[in-house]
Amino acid sequence: MASRQHRSPAPTSFTPARRVQHFGPTVFAEFTALANQHGAVNLGQGFPDFPAPAFIKEAAREAIAQDRNQYTRSAGHPSLVQALAHVYAPLFRRLLDPLTNFVVTAGATEAIFATMQALLDPGDQVILIEPFYDSYPASVTMAGGEPIYVPLRPQDGAAQATEWALDLDELAQAFTERTRLLVLNTPHNPVGKVFNREELTAIARLVQEHDVLVLSDEVYEWMVYDGVEHVRIASLPGMWERTITLGSAGKTFSVTGWKIGWAIAPPHLAKAILMAHQWIPFCVATPLQEAVAQAFEQAPEEGYFDWLSAMYQAKRDRLIRVLEETGFVPTAPQGSYFVVADTRQLDVPETALDASEPRDVAVCRWLTTEVGVAAIPPSAFYSPEHKHLAQHLARFCFCKTDSVLDEAAQRLTDKLL
Template identity: 40%
Template sequence: MYAAFTAFLDQGDEAIVFEPFFDQYISNIELPGGVVKSVPLTPPSNDGTDIVSSSEWKLDFEQLEKTITEKTKMIVLNTPHNPIGKVFSKEELLKIGELAVKHNIIILSDEVYDSLYYTDSFNRIATLTPELARLTLTVGSAGKTFSATGWRVGWVIGHPELLKHVTAAHTRIVFTVNSPLQQATADAFNQAQTNTYFSDNVESFKKKYAIFNSVWDELGLPYTVPEGGYFLLVNFNKVDFESVEKTVEFPEDIMNRPKDFKLAYWLIQEFGIVSIPTSEFYGKENEHMGENYLRFAVCKDDHLLEEAVEKLRGLKKYIKN
């Protein structure tokens, strides 16, 4: 992705991201001189009281078009989405694509969780129209696909006219790559075509979500049901935050951060459970939209998730009636 940004962003060029976003987008855009412009995905109004679907987090297409300027060079799309778990529908992708074609904007489609979706189908924006095939760079990851995140083996698929610039940038950023792991990735794909790896992996993650979500169901804490990926957003608005603040002394660098940072720190101290503050996936202007949520990862052994459920049951005494 950094090679793609470096290939097409000059000083002052703008790239649009959808909040919440994978935090590395920001540094990758800014290093070559790009400017980040953000458009939030809005949760449904009942997300603080009810279990909701990630499909209910909506993009405001009017706001998206208003954000586009003559300096806009790229739109960053992430589906399945980290951290929400949203799988963008064909209709949503076509609307994004219509704006990209209209303004001749490159789409960088981050699809690293493309083998982990729980919907009936998964749509790739590059396959929807010839115009979008010409404008889209699709990013994949062996680390996510084969549960080997430390490998850092990825790829970009796109029209040759786009790829030649990405390749030129990549050569100067990386110069050489880990060939044995590339070969291993190729072999893994060949084997996965002949066995049930992909479907087994999906079923495995469905089980992990069922284990982990059982505690939120018990506690009555609402969460967003993901359509893809392996993350979970839990809304902590029902937790008595005033009581939490009385139980722990926060370090100085946490004191001036949004509420979710304090909640995440408290969860570690009180229960030994690590989460990610969701406001970190927003820019400064909209970080308040994430401060009631914590992001959890379920890509753990089942017994660890079961241990986490036992520990998290201790939250019950902090739930507001």
């Protein structure tokens, strides 16, 4: 038992390092706590609340039973990198080498962090498209880089993700002598935009002109709807050599807590990422990598990928319908499992709108505490100078069981109509 005299002194003079000083709790932690406190249906944080496919769970049990329990190769467990090379070669239309084209990471999030550590020198600039996955700016600044923000701009009353677009002149102006990297996210969280070939070709032209690298976060690659084509920027002419593409088993097989992700890149970039990754986790969970390898082998015969996008498309349609019926103007996503919705037409009481915080935060707080359905305020996905662009928006996710979506629908209908 610890005695009093062994307690450490009060940390009066302690200040965290500058690289983390300005971070607060994430918006997800804040709104999940609020949802729990008020018994709200949580359509905030984007994780599936339904079981993972039986074949991946069985493969994990099997891998542990077979004592695949020790450290493995830092760049990725041999069976997983082989499976990844097999799956992705036709998608990139090139032969992929399991040993030099992949780095398996602790979720795509670690791949983002390791990439920034590997590519950025202090003062290097990284172009981030808003709204962004919030680990991008954190990873850029922790590596000593400087984020430069360019927002996606929706047309007024946008009802489709295609109506959110990059202004190419604005994007062109963001490049400087110091630009090292552009981060792309397609299918996009939270807008659900799947960048089309023409848009990607325009981005490719700019990065080639400025000799800039691309980190293409494609973790929602298997969740694409209405027959839309998911184009990989690395497959466009001249782009393979300058692109790192990210994937995630968490998203692909509904196992977000496993934290298995990967970077796919030409050997010179993969090697740089590995140099950082070997000093971050060294390697990630061996039996779970084995299970993901097995899952990729079995998925085609199970018809898994078609089932996954059909299942999510039906949930998307269900949520969109309810949001429309209850006074929101949702943007229908072409991919991912998020919907951003315009809240301008809701009858939000004046007392719920606190001038000291952004309107979207106040509205999402009201939705969570008074309506009983938690949503995330998208201003968390914008730089301070652009937070106002999110003031009329709320982000919902539909990666939830139908009964949870129905309960959310009931509450929205009861309280808003």
